[in-house]
Amino acid sequence: MVVRSPLPDVQIPSVSVYEYLFGDIEPGDLDRVAVVDGVSGTETTFRSLLAQIDAVAGAMAARGFGVGDVVALHAPNVPAYVTVFHGLLRAGVTVTTINGLATGPEITKQLADSGARLMITVSALLEAGEAGARGAGLTEEQMVVLDGGTGAAEGYASLADLLAEPRPAPDVSFDAATHLAVLPYSSGTTGRPKGVMLTHTNLVANVAQSLAIGVGPDDVVPCVLPFFHIYGMTVLLNLALKTRAKLVTLPRFDLAQYLGIIQEQRATFLFVAPPIALALAKHPLVDSYDVSSVRAVLSGAAPLDEKLAQAVLDRLGDSVRVLQGYGMTEMSPVSHCIPFDRPDISPGTVGLLVAGMEAKIVDPATGAEIEQPDDGVSAPGELLCRGPNVMVGYLGNPEATADTLEPDGFMHTGDIVTVDAGGVFRVVDRLKELIKYKGYQVPPAELEALLLSHPKIADAAVIGVPDDEAGEIPKAFVVTAQGQSLSEGEVIAYVAEQVAPYKKVRSVEFIEAVPKSASGKILRKDLKVAP
Template identity: 35%
Template sequence: MTVQLGTTTIPELVARAAADHGEREAVVDGEQRLTFADLAARVKQAGRAMIAWGVAPGDRVAIWAPNSAEWIVTALGAVSVGAILVPLNTRLKAAEVGHILEKSRTKLVAVSGEFLGVDYVGQLASIRDGLPDLEVMTAFTDGGLPPVVSRRQFRAPGMKVPAALFDEAAAALTPESPGDLFFTSGTTGTPKGVQTTHGQTTRAFHQWSEIVGLRAGDRYLIANPFSHTFGYKAGIVACLTRGATMVPLASFDAEALFATIEREQITVFPAAPAVYQMLLAHPDLAKHDPSSLRAAATGAAVIPVELIERMRDTLGLSTVITAYGLTEATGVVTMSRDGDDPEVVARTSGRAIDGVEVRTAEDTGEILVRGYNVMHGYFEDEAATAETIDADGWLHTGDVGELDAAGNLRITDRIKDMFICGGFNAYPAEIEQVLLTFPGVQEAAVVGVPDARLGEVGKAFVIAVPGQRIEPDALIAHAEERLANYKVPRHVEVVEAFPRSSLGKVLKRELR
């Protein structure tokens, strides 16, 4: 079999980066600074610990923590010994995480300590009894709360595992080995695990890195969460591919971004359009020096041409790339190219990457994707996989778009009702089910509405049970207790009736 350019395994990437860029900084996390040689050694240590705790090839290992050096080391250690990584968004509630851990039959989960007021160790311990497949729980802190073992307790047994066992496990992997299981509501509405391989990820983000112009010595600010393909694959994997320094941020605001860009002389900063808009609108913009920035990549929303021009003129970015991707397509499908006209960059998501075909369905305009990047399927869900990938191998994305004569893709709508809030996919059906558990709500319909900061936010239209009164603030508070914050509606409108089709279906386009 001919190996495609860029196709390899994650542990091979780690080893190659250490060989080629050994003493260059690989990770900067606060006071912690790791060279590529240090990173490879730490990854081997983490992998040996995984083996010591019984993790075998094919076992699922989850991480529920914000961006950090520890996240990077733990994830790379797990996948290097054949485990399948299950990243978990820190915004998820314990019940949501429990569902994913149960569905994936995760064997080991690692969590942060307290983050933004949430006790992740305590949250994990609270759902332990409902997870019969979960054998090991460990924290990124040296203090433990049984049954969650501390970082020190987790690492200690690995010292007795011969390094050769790690090397053998890493060498046994091939580009076809499964590498990660990202959970997404996908194109059919309910949480499902998307299965992709080492080779799909390394090949796709070899291309991504080339198009963005990422190069050895770049200093790459990763504000996108590692629990998302944009953070893990376009962040960690891309930096390993090119020898760029990873600078992860656990959480951010404009001041934190400016401070990090200046202190670390950041050269590459991919983010959602709303993040750049936040920086450009900041009242103290003129007091900061973002002149080290060279390249950016963005997407996930309609982008004003003026934003692209201001990113170049005000922030000094010489390269601005827009892209379209989805988890089911390994995170990337199309990209604009350096040198494209600002109109093309802003109005389209660029052209298909090599090895990938994109077309639109004649009847609906739905965007269809076929190529090496299409997932191997939803984890243990043949029916949902068959609904999403047709017999000819075309992935049905649920998005609607148009292709111009040059092959540039313009996203025009969504077949499904999903909206994107701050870069995260939010699915109305899930939100509506929670709203319906609030006393007095008879029916609920959620749509995405424009928001200057987050791109889109949820707006809920609700019909009250006759004779009952619904207080919008109380309903929002009810949702906040049960949903990740990007899913919580920001607006509630109580109405007497919904617009409906002749079949009684709610016409959400009219609500919008």
């Protein structure tokens, strides 16, 4: 059974990302502030931003870069990222975005796999960037350091150099439906990172689909989730630019700095991952700042439990809307969201399919399709999605593409979900992460949510560990709240009181921090190798 989005269809024009975001900008919007540097406070208007984008596009074209070329962008969230990213797209270049935490060897692999001919980085990341570029055979002439020109970055071309060249943006022609805009790489929480081929139409479609989230021109959006990740790229960067909201860039997450930006800039719409939601709900520092300007918090990248969503609401006030979205890099990324104007939808769900999306739920054991019920909630199964935002495939990896994309266009997500009669989806767990205890399936996310409800637990993760008798047993990794103490027995007893016997946590390890990706996903592979 195919489940279709109940939201009205949106028009998806066959244009470039640049044309879609900026082609219809009103003269009165040109002098609005587009980007604020959260560290320095420097403001960039839309007029200045568009001039800079054109200049970067012209400089790239003059260097011989255009349609068919790949350029790597390796930088934190700074205003220059906005300029260069869109300047490259304006020139017809395909951008492969690199994780700011990537090591030299990891950068080498991505540069080589993507076929990048140029590496753009910043001085703070230059050590890893240089090592990665050398490993991929790039020379110093094939590197740009955005803030270069002094110190270790002496001799490298800089953004100032690119902007100083009086070159007009080139006339570029390509098919938006087939030309690759970006090549982000999967987060690597499981398996080998793969280049995800996303076209201009994919990105345009997903911004259009994401308008239901409710960001508007009066919103101020702090951007701490990284632009190199598809969540930051589409939902923060591109959606805010399209709606003429104000972006405030932050190069890394520091809770005090983040709260300070909310207070000083009167931030209104917070896009977070569950670790930030957890801090907003539980950290005592929140009480030291004025966060009354916030009207909405949307969590994505990993499941947000209903109790944690309610804790955020309790902390920030009843007037704040707590929302949740769902997606994957392979879907540009948003496939589901709770629209701002739907307060009836629980924030513990991922909401509705976005406009133009279709889904199927399939029993992972039998392959049988699970029906959407006329009343109540469906049985759980793997989510498959189809829509204009779904990737072309994985770069140079036809086998992985065939494993993920069905011939009819439906894409396997690997996530276990349910859907109710109203079309509201809830993520139960990750198919590959389900723990098999004596044949029973135990969802780690359920146990993690339960552990986080304990007042003495600041963070937690659960994985399955091998057991001769049971096959696997649930093991909890627990971070205790500041100034608190807990024993293994207390944790085990707390969970046992609230779950079926087969779901009980049977081993506990106390750790200083749960390893997570930049987008907030628990790095279970790192827990599996922990001593």
